[in-house]
Amino acid sequence: MELLRFATAGSVDDGKSTLIGRLLYDSKQVFEDQLEAVEASSLARGDEYTNLALLTDGLRAEREQGITIDVAYRYFATPRRKFIIADTPGHTQHTRNMVTGCSTADLVVLLVDARVGPTEQTRRHATVASLLGIRHLVCCINKMDLVDWDRARFEAIRREFDDFATGLAVTDITCIPISALRGDNIVERSSEMKWYDGPALLRHLEEVHISSDRNLVDLRFPVQRVVRPIAANELRDFRGYAGQMASGVLQVGDEVVVLPSGFSSAVEAIETAAGPIEEAYPPMSVLVRLKDELDVSRGDMLCRPHNQPSVGQDISAMVCWMSEVALRPGAKLSLKHTTRWVRALVKDIQYRLDVNTLHRDREAPELSLNDIGRIDLRTTLPLFYDEYRSNRSTGSFVLVDDATNATVAAGMILRPSN
Amino acid sequence: MTTYRLSHLDSLEAEAIYIIREVVAEFEAPALLFSGGKDSAVLLHLAVKACWPQRLPFPLVHVDTGHNFPEVISYRDSQVERLKLRLVVGSVQEDIDRGSIVEHPTPGATRNRLQTFTLLRVLEEGGYDAVFGGGRRDEEKARAKERIFSLRDEFGQWNPRAQRPELWNVYNTRHRSGEHFRVFPLSNWTELDIWQYVEQESVPLPEIYFAHRRPVFRRSGMLLALGPFTQPREGHSEEEVFEASVRYRTVGDMTCTAAVESAAVTPIEIITETALSRVSERGATRTDDRFSEAAMEDRKREGYF
Numbered sequence: 001m002e003l004l005r006f007a008t009a010g011s012v013d014d015g016k017s018t019l020i021g022r023l024l025y026d027s028k029q030v031f032e033d034q035l036e037a038v039e040a041s042s043l044a045r046g047d048e049y050t051n052l053a054l055l056t057d058g059l060r061a062e063r064e065q066g067i068t069i070d071v072a073y074r075y076f077a078t079p080r081r082k083f084i085i086a087d088t089p090g091h092t093q094h095t096r097n098m099v100t101g102c103s104t105a106d107l108v109v110l111l112v113d114a115r116v117g118p119t120e121q122t123r124r125h126a127t128v129a130s131l132l133g134i135r136h137l138v139c140c141i142n143k144m145d146l147v148d149w150d151r152a153r154f155e156a157i158r159r160e161f162d163d164f165a166t167g168l169a170v171t172d173i174t175c176i177p178i179s180a181l182r183g184d185n186i187v188e189r190s191s192e193m194k195w196y197d198g199p200a201l202l203r204h205l206e207e208v209h210i211s212s213d214r215n216l217v218d219l220r221f222p223v224q225r226v227v228r229p230i231a232a233n234e235l236r237d238f239r240g241y242a243g244q245m246a247s248g249v250l251q252v253g254d255e256v257v258v259l260p261s262g263f264s265s266a267v268e269a270i271e272t273a274a275g276p277i278e279e280a281y282p283p284m285s286v287l288v289r290l291k292d293e294l295d296v297s298r299g300d301m302l303c304r305p306h307n308q309p310s311v312g313q314d315i316s317a318m319v320c321w322m323s324e325v326a327l328r329p330g331a332k333l334s335l336k337h338t339t340r341w342v343r344a345l346v347k348d349i350q351y352r353l354d355v356n357t358l359h360r361d362r363e364a365p366e367l368s369l370n371d372i373g374r375i376d377l378r379t380t381l382p383l384f385y386d387e388y389r390s391n392r393s394t395g396s397f398v399l400v401d402d403a404t405n406a407t408v409a410a411g412m413i414l415r416p417s418n
Numbered sequence: 419m420t421t422y423r424l425s426h427l428d429s430l431e432a433e434a435i436y437i438i439r440e441v442v443a444e445f446e447a448p449a450l451l452f453s454g455g456k457d458s459a460v461l462l463h464l465a466v467k468a469c470w471p472q473r474l475p476f477p478l479v480h481v482d483t484g485h486n487f488p489e490v491i492s493y494r495d496s497q498v499e500r501l502k503l504r505l506v507v508g509s510v511q512e513d514i515d516r517g518s519i520v521e522h523p524t525p526g527a528t529r530n531r532l533q534t535f536t537l538l539r540v541l542e543e544g545g546y547d548a549v550f551g552g553g554r555r556d557e558e559k560a561r562a563k564e565r566i567f568s569l570r571d572e573f574g575q576w577n578p579r580a581q582r583p584e585l586w587n588v589y590n591t592r593h594r595s596g597e598h599f600r601v602f603p604l605s606n607w608t609e610l611d612i613w614q615y616v617e618q619e620s621v622p623l624p625e626i627y628f629a630h631r632r633p634v635f636r637r638s639g640m641l642l643a644l645g646p647f648t649q650p651r652e653g654h655s656e657e658e659v660f661e662a663s664v665r666y667r668t669v670g671d672m673t674c675t676a677a678v679e680s681a682a683v684t685p686i687e688i689i690t691e692t693a694l695s696r697v698s699e700r701g702a703t704r705t706d707d708r709f710s711e712a713a714m715e716d717r718k719r720e721g722y723f
Contacts, residue, residue, distance in 0.1 A: 001426045003426040070581065071563065072559075073605070075556045075608045077608075077610070082426040084606055099583070099585070104587075225439050225443045238471060240471075272467070272470075273466065273471075283424065283429060283433065285436050285468070336590065337588070338588075396585070396586045396588060398588045400592055405593060405594065406582060407582040407584075407585070
């Protein structure tokens, strides 16, 4: 069974939590005691319907305020796939949560209120999804029951959304008319909207083709640990490099180059605790042994002689700023990229991106909380990286404030800077 | 033709091994919280795989409430022996005897909440900076929002409003001295995944996870084992003792863990029952989560697992 990770986003009142509650409920993932608890809470709040949103709003503050304040992860499975949902909050001040949810997602489900149409929030979320390299966007046009299941209304919203989305890098966009509250086109096709000939949401999630999204071309193996069990005599000569396949396919016998040293060797064996294997591919966690004894440490990278990542200290990247203290040029931060930590100096803010209009403000003096912009960095040591578009693993990094240890930015590498 | 696709279980395993290796690489003093329950059994199995061919380079920490099932204690000791592990035991009874914590006067009162003191004491004494736990996000609503690398302050407390964003698989392990991380490699696993993995990998478990006959009685709709800490109350005629075929879905304190009626004696049979189950794992068997809607959130803030 394959795993599909998706994020959900929408404005506060678009009914996102209701949609998730509906997916869990209709696919029979909600247990009786959980439903009873929710029914009791709904009654206490005076809700007309059993408020399925209460299934996902976990923290006390959220239930009190009736909003979702943090990314919550939900799980369900059908006979065809196992799903992990990153349920992200909708309101503006938590855009960083949308970035967080998207960073591990294959697909994003956006909710649009059929009475309102796409809002600034919708555009912001679609832009963030695009920046985070999401290839599949599902636009659920919700509350169709409140517009009398009107086909013309659906088509108008779809056109408006498609027009906006042509400016994005997302290639696969699907619009589905739904009613999360009533369950129309969620698990079963709606009997109210016979004019809609596409699949219900769950069917689409089960069938969307994601395996070709992975990069199986560029071999990148960041070394996590050097394993030398010196205590055990019989393994005295054992030297393995533990790590998770970031991209590409690695086979026994392959010629590889170790960065940054540039020395080459060949793969002697690919080992796991369950026994040796012939080839490894993402996202496998393995142990690689090389034919030659080289000086390799954590943070180094294995790749192919004729297919190497960029190596450099000057990098241009899009960042989403996640701290209440604004980012200004001259800031010095820690940076974690694959399995290595370096220090980074922010040399320049190229522009701040207006995620509603996609306008680039080149005069912006700083990036504040939830801003997205392009910056130039200089690092203390070279990074081995690829453009984020072609490789999410070797193209991403986080920035950390040394004083507070807080994670202050998500970074997506564009290219070397000058 | 090779499709280069991993099954969901193998993907989850690869993710957990990656997380465990990040901890071993970036922390000075990790430890693994081991309750003897199925989640910690799977966690231990994954840790052994992640560190192979090295022996586990960190100890197991067990908080012994004194109310544990004897089967679970002997299982714990057999795993320690088999894998040649280091075991650190924190005894709630000793903390009670020392007067550090005060037990509720009711006989057989749950020690669930008292464990937090002992846990924090053992972690502080050991100087551990990263502590693996078997928590899963599907267990409970507050857990659904917790990070894989979850920072605890000097008092062991979780602050849900100040969680760091967790992006891709690039984990920020930075912390001040005195703070530590709880690390949850099984965050993305469900109860069903755990059982499927137990089956796939033949992970050894305490026998009480499988159906066996024992004397039980009913209290508040739950089946409790007749034992030294749980007996029918005077004047409660509905708490009549009878023998039934039962198994445990979780193995906490004997005082607060209930059994479910079952005939499942193999992981496959349990998978079938779990797939059909209509009551959540904690809802079915843990009296400790029933206090209030926010029970788990409150305990986590205080430093609970």
